[in-house]
Amino acid sequence: MxxxxxxxxxxxxxxxxxxxxxxxxxxxxxxxxxxxxxxxxxxxxxxxxxxxxxxxxxxxxxxxxxxxxxxxxxxxxxxxxxxxxxxxxxxxxxxxxxxxxxxxVQDAGEDIPDHRLRLIFTCCHPALEAKSRVALTLRTVCGLTTGQIAQVFLDAEPTMGQRLSRAKAKIAGAGIAYQVPGPEAWGERLHSVLTVVYLIFTAGYTAGPVDGRNLCEEAIFLVRLVNGLRPDEAEIEGALALLLITHSRRAARVDELGITVPLARQNRRRWDLRMLSEGRGWLDKAIARRASGPFQIKAAIASLASVESGPTDWPQIAGLYQGLLRWEPTPVVRLNLAVAMAEAGDLDRALDLLHLIGPDMQDYQPFHAAVADLLARSGQGQAAREAYDRAIAMATHSGDARFLIERRAALPD
Amino acid sequence: MKYMLLIYSDPTREPAYGTPEFQAMMGGYFAFNEKLKADDVAFDGEALKGIDTATSLRINGGKVETMDGPFAETREHLGGYYILDLPDLDTALRYAAMIPSAAYGTIEVRPLMNYNPAG
The missing domain is CATH 1.10.246 (Serum Albumin; Chain A, Domain 1)
Structure with a gap:
């Protein structure tokens, strides 16, 4: 942008x-x-x-x-x-x-000092509800209107207005300081900021452009801004790399019919190679700082998954997910680990892992899609069909649903 | 701004009286009070006796009703509080994390109402 x-x-x-x-x-x-x-x-x-x-x-x-x-x-x-x-x-x-x-401050003239880092840290304060952090950042830092933010969340405008008012009142009432946190809280608070940026980015994929505002680009703008105001931070560079690498594939993510295309089958010529290489450049810089963190690991995974030619290094991706578990021991990371293990050829262990996290993941659509795919590969057609049905029923993006319907139809009888 | 740090804890999770863990917890409270003094933070605070000593009261239709114990059937109970005079929420949260009971329950951080904005 x-x-x-x-x-x-x-x-x-x-x-x-x-x-x-x-x-x-x-x-x-x-x-x-x-x-x-x-x-x-x-x-x-x-x-x-x-x-x-x-x-x-x-x-x-x-x-x-x-x-x-x-x-x-x-x-x-x-x-x-x-x-x-x-x-x-x-x-x-x-x-x-x-x-x-x-x-x-009189006669500050044209030279307005840039306090946006403080503003971002305030909007992303962990004392605010996660959804409010996202909404407040979009409103105050990116300048989206309340109506546009409501559209992103599929909320009514007055409801979103109330949420924003409550968040601003909490900041004033609870005495949330308008400042960049000191070293003792820096890591945790930075993670909160980068998480908000990432949520804005992923919302951009599900919501699409809103009134000409593309949330993926707003997120990239935000992380570039943070990186510019606080350079030389490995995790910020890692987050920038993650967003750029993911966004470089935007044109190939859905086909002409609006159906989601999985990475392996994407047309490489539709990737934005300049953006991809910029993202990899930031990742290299970040890794050289030898201060590992979850955003760098995710960026490394995204980079490995975006091979331009030749086979994908799934064993290494599985290893990175294993490393990510140290930072985020969540069922979602375990799900991704299972998928990577299956791609690396270890289908049995992958299915075991899915079985293990199953109870926590019943409401999570991508889990059912992954289960369906792995069952299909292991030749369990009937069980795969049932899992596809669940995944299709729960899909929020029509392109995803259509992709799954095609996969289900392609199952052998 | 003055903040009240309300200490809610689950008695079944807290170390039992007389155990070394209990001694460690009390030592933690002593160290916290010393830290507040060393940091020159104006503070006040008390611990409450257990909920088996609590009596709750309500007025219902003009009639006073009392009840043995707390009204709410929750696992975590108010066990004490601190009031600290601090510049902002981040500072309050930093102190709240030093309260030993945070490991056995929840510390709720609430700013006190200021009835006199000029004062």
Missing amino acids: VRSKCGRLWNINLTPERCLEQLVREDRGRLMAALVSRLRDMQRAEDALQEAMASALVHWGRNGLPASPKAWLLQVAWRKALDRIRRGGTEQRGLADLLIRADE
Whole structure:
């Protein structure tokens, strides 16, 4: 995704509406971060920015664009926030604090310090519900509207609005600090941030583009942003590698009929080789730092699975899943390990492992799809048919369902 | 901001009185209190007697009803609390993780209501 900086040239040929639209799309996160860092309240920052944008349409239409629209918006939002606080009247001491801080930031000019890392860590705080972390990050950092986020989760807009309000109220009420965590909590909090980014990425695959916003690209934007603001971190580079490698196969994931194509049968010519090699470059960098972590392991698996020619190294992939279990001893990782073991030729042990995790996985569609495939390979046609039926009934993506229906039909009688 | 750290624990999971594990737990509480003093954290806290000493009360239709024990039938019971004056939730969570009972139950971290925003 291209996110051009709003430069000085733009006032020549942009209308105020277009200019504001572009600014909001590209710099909303940065403006929000700057406002929250001064106001210490996400809702107040959001309201102030909203007011400033309404005011911009009026003023810019009448007087033309200011020299630095971004700085203009920040100044006006700031003043709007102060006005509101004054009208509120009850927070005298808070107001005094704010005014003191206002003096410090006056004449910041065009040079708005980038506080987005703090904003991201706040939105992804483990004291918030996982779904709220994803929603809040999309709203405040990526600038999606409440309606767009509701669409992603298949929620009603008012329900999503309430969720966002609750999350912002919890941040203010519980005293969640607006800061990048120190070394004692860094690893755990970073993992929470990267998990949110990854959830946004996977939501992009199931939800598809929403109003022209592609969540996979938003996730890549986010992890690039985090990587830029905190370079030289192996896990951040690992997460960036994972997203790029996975996304490089996007055009080959479904065929012309919209049916999901498994990796082994994907048309390599439809892969984005530049993105794939960029992803591998980040993975190499990360591994060289000798600080292993789950995102690097997943990226290494994705890289091995994306062989451009020749056989896939399934024994090594199985070994990596085994390593991943140390970080994430979950049934989902065991499921993937079983699939890799089967691909590596160890069908019996793979089926044993599936049997072991079965009780925890009954509600998980990919489990039934994997069971069906492994049973089919071991020649247990009837059991495979039953497993396909379950997997088809539970599929949330129509392309997946159609792929499974084809596989079921191809079973020998 | 002041935070109350409510200590909920499951008596069946906690070490029994008189065992070396119990001694270790009490030592952990002593060390926690010393840590708070060393860090210059303003604090307050008490431990409660067991739930077999609890009496619960409700007013129902204007009538006071009392009951032996706690109302809620949960496995984890409130066993004590700390009130700490700290800058933010992360700091509160860091201290909460040092409370020995966190290994046998749950520490609920709640900010206290501030009735006087100017104070």
